[in-house]
Amino acid sequence: MSTFSLRIGLLLSIGILAGSACAVPPAAANVPSEEDAAMAQRVERDLGLVFIMPPDIKLDPGLRTEADAIAAAHLARMHTLVPRWIEEERRLQAGPDGKAPSGPVYYAVFARMLNELALWQLAPGDAAYEKATLDAIRATPAVCANAGHDRHHDFLTRIVRVQAMPPQARAAALATERRLLEAWGKPHPAPPPWPDPLPQEAGMEAVVQIRSGGARPPLALSPVLASILLAERERYDSMPWPTRCAFQRWWLGVSLAQGRPAAEALTAFRYGTLITAGEGFGDAFEREAGTARTKPRTAASAAPPAYPKMAARFDVTGVTRVTRRFDAGGKPVQASVIDRRIQVRGIRGVRPVAFEDTFDALAVHYALGGASVAPSGSGPAQTFEMVWDLEPSTRGAATQGGKP
DSSP states (O other): OEEEEEOOOOOOOOOOOTTSSOOOOOOOSSOOHHHHHHHHHHHHHHHHHHTOOOTTSOOOHHHHHHHHHHHHHHHHHHHHHHHHHHHHHHHHTOOTTSOOOHHHHHHHHHHHHHHHHHHHHHOOOOHHHHHHHHHHHHHOGGGGTTTTGGGOOHHHHHHHHHHTSOHHHHHHHHHHHHHHHHTTTSOOOOOOOOOSSOHHHHHHHHHHHHHTTOOOOSSOOOHHHHIIIIISOOOGGGSOHHHHHHHHHHHHHHHHHTTOOHHHHHHHHHHHTOOOHHHHHHHHHHHHHTOOOSSOOOSOOOSOOOOOHHHHHTTEEEEEEEEEEEOTTSOEEEEEEEEEEEEETTOOSSOOTTTTTTTHHHHHHHHHTTOOBOTTSSSBOSEEEEEEOOOGGGTTSOOOOOOO
């Protein structure tokens, strides 16, 4: 196994996280308590966007009232918790002079909040809740209709699923929603491992088989998905969120029809629809740097990838392990990430699941470019690691460029 390492220096800084996390407080030698209060207000405002129930979404009036009450109670708890997180980061990041700059503190707290969102998306409920959730997803296409609504659809999607449950199951489901939100900021059990392969990878592999006239899965694509994937031949990462969700629903049904245990299939669906930090905010940093991608990459490259701006800002580092398959001519034709060992400033004692896929797309793109030879130099490695690191002077600053 060969190892790829990235170490980069400071080239470019970004001032804001466009679209969500607003202007970052400047570093200050002496931070007054008013600044921490303003920082907490910004974090809470961004979190509040996740718990808005848009008036144009059709919900039963009673369910909307319950959902609004659950959201209000949670935001009230976070109003107490976020200042504690800021105080903790101030203490842990303090230098020899006992002070900590506001920028890194802000991003550490924001990262912690994003990770709580991700852990909440993955957390299972009791057996009755899991069954009701699985049944609602399978039976109701509308559970995907609002995915991606103004980019902050975490809570909305869950409430739409509750509405799809039988009326007699809703009270218990809402009680579970309250309990799962009350777990924020507390020690978490280890989240389930990432599916291998990811559901989108397995599903798209099946689509490739269908396109080539090969075996068909036990559940047919819907007419809309068939048009998008078979006629238009869209890539998964080019599809909008509602279509991706519909694709994940289809693959959930295929997995169950193939005999996969319900708990595993539902976990895979949750990972497949997980809104990670990169999915939600990565392009905002690239736009600020003038490097945002307007369309998915279509050609792999053996050139070392640039360090993601978001990863540099949030101080995301670690290792991604990649495996790949080759055709008869030795060209890589498929690659996937099989292990992620990621660290993020501000996230302690639990996996940083919101950031664990930060380097996935870059690693796969690089692997498909034929990069990384075997240690013997005899040919390309089937499995290799990419080590992502930042020089101390660049931590917390967005950067551009890299070299092995």
